[in-house]
Amino acid sequence: MRSLTHLDRLEAESIHILRETVAEAAKPVMLYSIGKDSSVMLHLAKKAFFPGPLPFPLLHVDTTWKFRDMYTLRDTVAADPAIELIVYKNPEAEAQGINPFDHGPLHTDMWKTEGLKQALDHYGFDAAFGGARRDEEKSRAKERIFSFRDKNHRWDPKRQRPELWSLYNVRKAKGESMRVFPLSNWTELDVWEYVLREKIDIVPLYFAAERPTVERDGLILMVDDERMPLGDEAPVTRKVRFRTLGCYPLSGAIVSEARTIEEIIAEMLVSTSSEREGRAIDRDGGSASMEKKKQEGYF
């Protein structure tokens, strides 16, 4: 008798979580950020509810500063008639022209944190799936799979509900909401192995290619469009790829030769830095910064 493999068991657990939420929540939604974790989560959701369509829409909280390749994949995904995609942009951030160059941390705060809260309130979603994993960051390691937020979307690490067995308490009062993380127990390597096994479409930026780049504060940034202020700096063509994707002016690239998933995994095994290292967002405020952002309602 063959045992289920670790990927089989992770897949089964994630599907269980997705179904449990849909069975108990009034109006669920899936946060779709177009990254590899979102792609895996979407793939799992299709499996969980097959042969039916997805019983919830996808929500992309757009900052207008994502890579062009990400918008392309997003539109391909949304072309599937069985998928409903909602794109939300914080109107205040749009009106004020908030951008990562001039506004620093305010950019993430207004476009992402505020944008997400507004979108959830606007549509009345009471459960939102997110692709966060516990291996990404220390405070994530302690967050529950079903993470409750009060009326103001705040997370209180001291009032988390105990989660035993595969038994989730999904009850909440009116106005409260929950963030649900079906990939909590996956590692970065698991995600890549699963992308490979299931042949999941991902943004080409994960693969190495010659790209126009500049170096800022130790990060290699890609000059993805003309909005990047360059001054007298000339972009340098480097062979790079990205381990995580967000707003292009905030996502650090790594120099790489990996053009296939096998090669990405091979590079990862000898790599010396964790995937969030390329994220400027985690650095403000020292080692507790993610925990602080989460308490403020960041996903």
Added chain:
Amino acid sequence: MNAPADIRAWLAEQESKELLRFITCGSVDDGKSTLIGRLLYDTRQLFDDQLAALEADSKRHGTQGEKMDFALLVDGLSAEREQGITIDVAYRFFASDKRKYIVADTPGHEQYTRNMVTGASTADLAVLLVDARKGVLTQTRRHSYLAQLTGIRHFVLAVTKMDLVDFERQAFEAICADYRAFAEQIGVAEWTAIPVSGLTGANIATRGEAMPWYDGPTLLEHLETVPLDADADATKPFRLPVQWVNRPNQDFRGFSGQIASGRIKPADEVRILPSGRVTRVERIVAQDGDLDEAVAGQSVTFTFADEVDCSRGDVIAEAGDPPQAADQFEATIVWMADEELVPGRGYWLKLGTQLVTATVQQPKYEVNVNTLEHLAAPSLQLNSIGIAEIATDREIVFEPYAVDGSSPNRTLGGFILIDKLSNATVACGMLHFALRRSLNIHRQHLDVSRETHAALKGQKPAVLWFTGLSGAGKSTIANLVEQKLVARGRHTFLLDGDNVRHGLNRDLGFTEADRIENIRRVGEVARLMADSGLIVLTAFISPFRAEREMVRKMLPDGEFIEVFVDTPLAEAEKRDAKGLYAKARAGELKNFTGIDSPYEAPEKAEIRIDTTQLSAEQAAVAIVDELLKRR
């Protein structure tokens, strides 16, 4: 490693890896976090930037001087880092050649029993840490007991800090001898002791040379060979709690859920519980093509050969070997909330995908987790563990949690209790068995139905539930309402608080638990009377929302009409017709509502009477009008 052929071979190996979940138990002083940090470090799960952050953190918060403090890597939340303790469950991930691991890292102190039980609930194995200098301590016993309680069957006694006892064999063997006696006492059947050092890494991932006298496995070797509970689950009878019915269109009706135990193939005969209907599995539907077989742990979607009634909360089981259903149980309960257990109060009980209302009796006893003594306990406090009887408002499909010689029935034997007002998870529990009286008392089918009773009286039954402070005017108004209804030819009955306490409930006092039982009994009587077709009026302070909701749920929709007789405390106290407020203020009456016991006002009463605006007569007219409007 960069050559594609190598990586493909390596990936093929990864694909076939199994998953082992384990828990580490011990306190900060035992080097628990250091041990986990070591496992991550020696299996290369740490990246340079994490190590750099660790070095910086070590200088700021570290307890190891200039050395790297692995513990800081594992202690996640900033509050914890500052206090130097782990206050929650953190999950860590690493892999060896044969398996991937999920480690639940939980705190050791007694006040974190709930966290340890949480971590242990999904674990196949427990690593108990014992400081070589201190030996088996009270907390080692506590951790063993809790792990055993949650059904863990494989134990590792990791004797840490061997470097501090010069890697001496005698120290290790003395600890083993000590633990052996205790393990026998509590029935830990399978345990392996391993001498380790977090500092040097000896016997964790690699053997090292310091302890040539030790010829057992390293910790990692042992983790690679321990049998998995998932494999044991697969050998048990088939069980699947239905999670969700997949019905995208008229032509497809699938039943989705995660298989709790056993295996299933198309054409297998299954029984749907609680209905008992038997059918056959037609297809096991999957996106990449139907499956020939599915086993414990898999999340699947079935279709059946027949059109059968089946919905969320039902359990699909092997037709010839189904689980039982019952509504009264004995269980072990671990209390997890700051607010203590209120015996008799209705809580939500979730077991598998079933959600019912349950009440817990006063515990038979509480277990002292340090000495394993049985203590008398009127209730359960945060982190206490008790044995108690539980009653559910309808039958649930279950299996006893613990199974001799096999993996525990986690899915159909483990449950949580949820507070109905705060929605917090207040307890978890493990079912022992159904009480025999529950199995032997079957509901008698009655030929004369409640509809017949009501039709005979020419009225629709209702329960007018008057609630409010003592002296608010509940009885006065209820009396007037009844007179008016009788005058209109209605069949009524008034249950009054004071009167019922002289008879049916004369054994009850005024503690919170007694007040709840008082209301429960009155609720049951009111329900029986409504079943017989009467319009029932009840006049009780009934201060707690949870109990009023409990009664509401006993009755068909629309038959419970909550009447909030809203009189401000100052006004009620001023009237003080029975002189009770004066006595309560003088301290002669304890637990008096409004004075030293709370009154939870209704949030959505069907009828609210403001007695500062309406006379009793006006109020009664308004209530009768409202009642008749509802017919």
